[in-house]
Amino acid sequence: MSVPIKRGEDQKISIDMTPMIDIVFQLLSFFIFTLRISAQEGDFMIKMPLNARAAGTPDPDQTPPIKIRLRAGTDGSCQDIIMNDRSFGGGIDGFKRLHQEVASLVGDGSLTSEAEVELDCDYNLKYENVIRVITAVSGERQPNGDILKMIEKIKFSPPKPPPIE
Amino acid sequence: MKFKSRSGGGSVEIDMTPMIDICFQLLTFFCFILNFSGAEQDERVQLPASTLAKPPEKAAETPITLQVTREGRVIAVGQTLPTPSDVLPLLNLERTLLEQKGQSPADATIIIRGHRDAKTGVIQELIKVCQTAGFEKFTLRAKEEQS
Numbered sequence: 001m002s003v004p005i006k007r008g009e010d011q012k013i014s015i016d017m018t019p020m021i022d023i024v025f026q027l028l029s030f031f032i033f034t035l036r037i038s039a040q041e042g043d044f045m046i047k048m049p050l051n052a053r054a055a056g057t058p059d060p061d062q063t064p065p066i067k068i069r070l071r072a073g074t075d076g077s078c079q080d081i082i083m084n085d086r087s088f089g090g091g092i093d094g095f096k097r098l099h100q101e102v103a104s105l106v107g108d109g110s111l112t113s114e115a116e117v118e119l120d121c122d123y124n125l126k127y128e129n130v131i132r133v134i135t136a137v138s139g140e141r142q143p144n145g146d147i148l149k150m151i152e153k154i155k156f157s158p159p160k161p162p163p164i165e
Numbered sequence: 166m167k168f169k170s171r172s173g174g175g176s177v178e179i180d181m182t183p184m185i186d187i188c189f190q191l192l193t194f195f196c197f198i199l200n201f202s203g204a205e206q207d208e209r210v211q212l213p214a215s216t217l218a219k220p221p222e223k224a225a226e227t228p229i230t231l232q233v234t235r236e237g238r239v240i241a242v243g244q245t246l247p248t249p250s251d252v253l254p255l256l257n258l259e260r261t262l263l264e265q266k267g268q269s270p271a272d273a274t275i276i277i278r279g280h281r282d283a284k285t286g287v288i289q290e291l292i293k294v295c296q297t298a299g300f301e302k303f304t305l306r307a308k309e310e311q312s
Contacts, residue, residue: 017181017185020185021181021184021185021188024185024188024189024192025188027192028188028191028192028195031192031195031196031199032195034199035195035198035199036206038206038308039214039308039309039310040218040219040220040308040309041212041218041220041306041307041308041309042215042217042218042219042220042221042306042307042308042309043218043221043276043304043305043306043307044215044217044218044304044305044306044307045302045303045304046292046303046304046305047301047302047303048292048296048301048303070285072285076282076284121285121286121289122285122286123284123285123286124284124285124286125284125285125286126281126282126283126284126285127213127233127279127280127281127282127283127284127285127288128213128214128281128282129285130213130285130288130305131213131214131215131281131305131307132213132215134215134305135215135216135217135307138217139217140216140217141216141217147217147219156289156292158289158293159286159289159290159292159293160286160289162284162286
């Protein structure tokens with residue numbers, strides 16, 4: 001790169017670009033090598049206040065939580081989903097049926113902020129099933145990308161002891 | 166940049182401007198997509214997928230990230246701990262630090278990044294340990310799944 005000087009006739013000052021290009025290439029290489037392509041991550045809020053663990057008489061003004069029981073198979077897969085003593089079966093279809101049932105319960109969305117789900121899971125249940133059931137009760141994604149909310153309050157029952165082997 | 170031609174005494178000048186332009190554009194692109202939040206990611210933890218997993222609109226005020234591997238080990242503050250109960254001393258330390266700043270553990274959010282095949286019982290044990298230390302707010306992290 002040479003910069004012409006107006007005052008002079010043919011005089012040019014040559015600027016050595018090599019160090020700058022070196023640095024730019026080094027930075028570029030750094031960013032390319034440290035680039036990690038990963039899926040976006042999102043959070044599901046769970047409220048587990050300390051006083052909720054204490055046993056006591058239930059609050060009459062509060063809607064009782066919808067209890068969902070997740071039974072695990074020996075391999076940790078979800079064998080059965082039971083909501084209010086009704087079985088929805090296991091696997092992907094079980095989660096779909098649960099989603100439809102919760103959607104019909106919540107209806108027009110007026111219960112979204114009030115309704116609460118309590119998850120009662122087997123110790124060995126694979127964690128991905130918990131996320132699936134939370135997804136099934138939390139809402140659904142609309143074709144335009146928006147999320148239609150169903151139940152926002154989710155909590156866990158006290159943990160079960162590990163099975164004796 | 167000048168090159169001397171072998172045949173004659175003249176020099177050939179290459180215009181470096183377009184290359185520098187492209188380099189800077191690439192550099193700017195990589196700077197913008199650099200994700201610092203990925204620093205908490207660990208290859209041992211493969212998150213479960215959910216169609217509803219969406220990045221939060223605003224970041225948690227005082228996040229504490231706990232990761233659970235497939236084997237049930239807990240990764241906290243760069244340390245790998247064998248069981249959830251081993252996290253308690255670290256959480257008590259966090260609690261002390263929060264109290265020194267005039268905050269309470271209830272203000273903090275525990276972000277749980279559990280491996281998709283981890284046992285739910287271990288995750289629940291971890292939540293129970295956090296409750297013992299006074300933490301109340303939890304978020305379960307999942308990766309976005311295209312529906």
